Amino acid sequence: MPEPSAGHAVELNDVFFSYGSTRILSGVNLKVGYGEAIAIMGRSGVGKTTLLKIIAGILKPEKGYVRVLGCITNTGCFNSLRGRIAYIPQNLGLVEGESALYNVLLAKAPSKPLRFMAGLWGRDDLSEALEALRMVGLDGKAKSRVDRLSGGERQRVAIARAILQRAEILLADEPVSNLDLDTAEDIAKLMVGLKSKGLTIIAVMHDKWLTSKYFDKIYLLDGGILREAV
C-alpha cells in the first residue's frame, strides 16, 4: 500500500479499469495539485465519466490506486473523507419537484441527519444555504422548484450545494453541456472561481475554447490513456 502523500489533492497511479471484457482505462496517471482546476476531454464513450467516478470512489480501479486528499480510495481513510468531495453528475443529481433551497440543504444532511429527516433546519443552516445561493447568483430563487429553473440556474444550484458542503474537491461531469455559449461561460467562470475558496476542480468538458480559457490544465483521454494536452 503506498504511503499517504500531502503533495497532491488527487493522484492516480497506473489505474486500470474495465467493464466486463472491455478495457476502459489502461494505466492512467494523473496528479492534481491543491487549488488546481483541470479539465478532462475526449470523445464520447472513452471513459471520462468512469475516470471521474473512480476519483469519487464510486467505482473501484481493478489495478493501480487513486489517492484523494491523502487517502487511498475504497479504504476506511477515504470513507472518512465523504463530504469533502462534491460530485456533480451529468444529470446534476438534483431532486426534481423540490426547491433550490431544499437541494442546497442536502449538503448539510450528512452532518445533521435528524434535522434533515424532520425537515426542521436551524436558522444558521438556512442562512448559510441562502448565502450559498446568493454566491451563485440565485438570491431570489431559493423557493423555486428546480425543475422550473433554466439549465444554467440548475447548474448553479448544484454548485451552491458543493459550496455549502464546504467540499475541497469538486468533480463535475460535463457541467456546461446543453447550455448556450454565454451561460456556459458564466458557469465555467463561476466554477473555476471557486478555486479562490481552496477548491480543487476536476471537470469533464467538451468545449475547447472555454476549457483553454478557464482551466489550468487540460488532459485528453484516448484509448484508455490520459495525457496532458499541450
Place this chain on the structure above:
Amino acid sequence: MRLIMIMLVITLILSYPLGLIDIGVWAKVGVNIAKFLPELGVRWDLVGDALIASYETLIISLLGVSGGTLIAYILAPLASPLIVPPRVALVGRMTANAIRTVPAILWAILFVILVGPGPKAGALALIIYTSGYLAKFFYESLEAISREHYDSLRVIGLRGLPLAFALYSHAKRYIISNVLFMLEYNVRTATILGFVGAGGIGYYIMNYLGMLNYQATLTFVIFTLLLVVAIDLVSYIARLRV
C-alpha cells in the same frame, strides 16, 4: 382477441361440471331479480347510523394508511441493498413480504381476538397490512432511482436512513401515488373487515343481510358506494396536483 376467445372457450369447458353454463340457472337469476327488486329501497331512519358507520370506516382507512406509511417508510430502507448490507436487506424484504402475504381480513380476525371487536382491530389490521404492501412499493421506488442520483448523494456522505429519505424525495410522486392507491384500497377493505367484527360499515351490512333486511342493507351499501366514490375523487384530484 383470438387469445381472449381461446381463454373463454377453455373456461367454459372447465366450468361445465360446476353447472355454470347451465342456461336454466341463468334464467332463474332473471326470475329472482324480478322478485327481489320490489323489496329494495332506502331506510331513511338509518341514514344517521350509516353516516356514523361511514365515518368510522373512513377513520379506520386513514389510520391504516398513515400508520402503515410510517412503518413502511422505515421498513423499506431496511429491505433495500442500496441502504443496508444485502443480508440485512434480505431479512427486511422477507419481513415485508410475509406481512403482505397474510390478507387484511386474517389480520383483522387476529386483532379481533387480541384487542376485541370494533374499529381498533380494523385499524390495527390495516396498519399492518398497509405497511407490508407499501414497504414493497417503497423499496422498489428506492431501487428505481437513477444511479447518478444515488451516487451524488453517497459522495456527499449520506448513509442509512438519511440517504433513504433523500432518495425518497426523488421518488415523491411515485410514493404519493402509491399511498393514495392504498387509501382507496383501504376504504374498500375496511368495509369487508366489519364482516369479522373489526368495525366500520361492513358490520352493519353483515348484520342486516343476516336478518334478510334488504332495505337496511341497501342503505348501508349506498353509503359504502358514496364513500368509495368520494375517496376516489379526492385521490384523483390529489394525483393531479402532485
